Amino acid sequence: MNDVIVIGAGPAGISAATYAKRAGLDITVIHSGIGALKNATRIENYYGFPDVISGTELYENGLSNARRLGIHIIEDEVMGLLMNDAMTGFVVSSGKEKYEAHSVVLATGASHKSPQIKNLADLEGRGVSHCAVCDAFFYRQKVVAVIGAGEYALSEAAALSHVAQKVILLTNGEPPAQSLPPEYETHAEKISSIIGSDRVNGVRLANGKEIELSGIFVAIGTAGSTELARKVGALIQNNSIKTDNEMATNVPGLFAAGDATGGLLQISKAAYEGTQAGLSVVKYIRNRFTKG
Numbered sequence: 294m295n296d297v298i299v300i301g302a303g304p305a306g307i308s309a310a311t312y313a314k315r316a317g318l319d320i321t322v323i324h325s326g327i328g329a330l331k332n333a334t335r336i337e338n339y340y341g342f343p344d345v346i347s348g349t350e351l352y353e354n355g356l357s358n359a360r361r362l363g364i365h366i367i368e369d370e371v372m373g374l375l376m377n378d379a380m381t382g383f384v385v386s387s388g389k390e391k392y393e394a395h396s397v398v399l400a401t402g403a404s405h406k407s408p409q410i411k412n413l414a415d416l417e418g419r420g421v422s423h424c425a426v427c428d429a430f431f432y433r434q435k436v437v438a439v440i441g442a443g444e445y446a447l448s449e450a451a452a453l454s455h456v457a458q459k460v461i462l463l464t465n466g467e468p469p470a471q472s473l474p475p476e477y478e479t480h481a482e483k484i485s486s487i488i489g490s491d492r493v494n495g496v497r498l499a500n501g502k503e504i505e506l507s508g509i510f511v512a513i514g515t516a517g518s519t520e521l522a523r524k525v526g527a528l529i530q531n532n533s534i535k536t537d538n539e540m541a542t543n544v545p546g547l548f549a550a551g552d553a554t555g556g557l558l559q560i561s562k563a564a565y566e567g568t569q570a571g572l573s574v575v576k577y578i579r580n581r582f583t584k585g
């Protein structure tokens with residue numbers, strides 16, 4: 294078991310990993326490639342570069358330095374986060390692997406925004422969910438839908454299929470990332486609105502078709518910061534992960550840093566919070582396991 298798994302290899306994740314590694318912890322960084330820096334073509338407000346640097350260069354430099362320090366880095370898309378059976382650590386899962394650690398730093402960037410579908414935001418918590426593992430229980434023997442067209446949507450659908458009477462996939466006009474399994478009824482049209490006033494009663498598609506159902510699980514793209522945090526009961530505030538000044542969440546051993554915690558979405562803030570999270574993880578592991 295690792296001391297710590299950092300999810301994310303942007304400025305926050307690599308900073309956390311650097312401080313934890315240099316303090317002697319066993320650490321693995323899991324990431325699914327470049328995050329927000331991908332679209333930052335001209336960075337000229339970050340300390341230490343005489344010329345403009347691109348986000349891609351900065352990201353590659355961060356990864357190179359982490360490798361030089363001997364940090365174990367895995368490229369994989371994280372879809373699940375759970376406490377282990379003994380409740381002493383975490384199980385981080387992707388489509389193909391499970392990784393275990395005593396602590397986790399979520400440095401997964403800004404949370405995804407929900408799709409702009411009429412009524413979706415109004416019915417949050419009243420039939421609209423972002424976490425199958427948290428809420429599947431409420432939909433025992435009911436018809437539910439997952440909005441999404443990627444591997445993460447399929448993993449949420451699989452979690453629901455053990456409990457729900459029927460799981461429908463709604464790609465909301467997105468081309469599926471892979472062929473969707475035939476066991477799920479699938480609709481590729483855009484969703485025009487969610488039907489229901491007090492609770493979700495169904496969805497209306499752009500072609501006018503109405504589907505009766507009780508729950509909608511939003512799982513667009515990859516699992517984002519708040520989706521992963523919710524899976525282990527971490528508190529969310531303003532669509533960001535809530536932390537204290539040490540970047541600790543309310544879940545012991547779970548830390549968060551960078552754009553994932555909201556506020557100023559800048560590299561300097563992500564690097565600072567990653568540094569603090571790395572130092573806090575070191576303190577947590579040493580106190581708990583008298584290591585190092």
Ligand SMILES: Cc1cc2nc3c(=O)[nH]c(=O)nc-3n(C[C@H](O)[C@H](O)[C@H](O)COP(=O)(O)OP(=O)(O)OC[C@H]3O[C@@H](n4cnc5c(N)ncnc54)[C@H](O)[C@@H]3O)c2cc1C
Pocket residue numbers: 300301302303304305306323324325326327328329330332333334335336337338339348369370371372400401402403515516517518550551552553557558559560561563
């Ligand atoms: C267009 C644009 C321009 C910008 N320009 C500037 C600028 O000039 N100056 C500045 O200071 N800031 C700028 N920013 C902001 C800056 O890019 C971010 O604040 C910074 O990258 C946040 O770092 P982070 O480590 O928190 O997240 P990110 O850099 O977004 O990294 C997130 C990491 O998490 C990983 N991840 C996410 N989900 C998963 C998953 N499910 N499984 C595995 N890995 C996952 C991603 O692969 C990635 O490695 C800009 C942002 C944009 C979009």
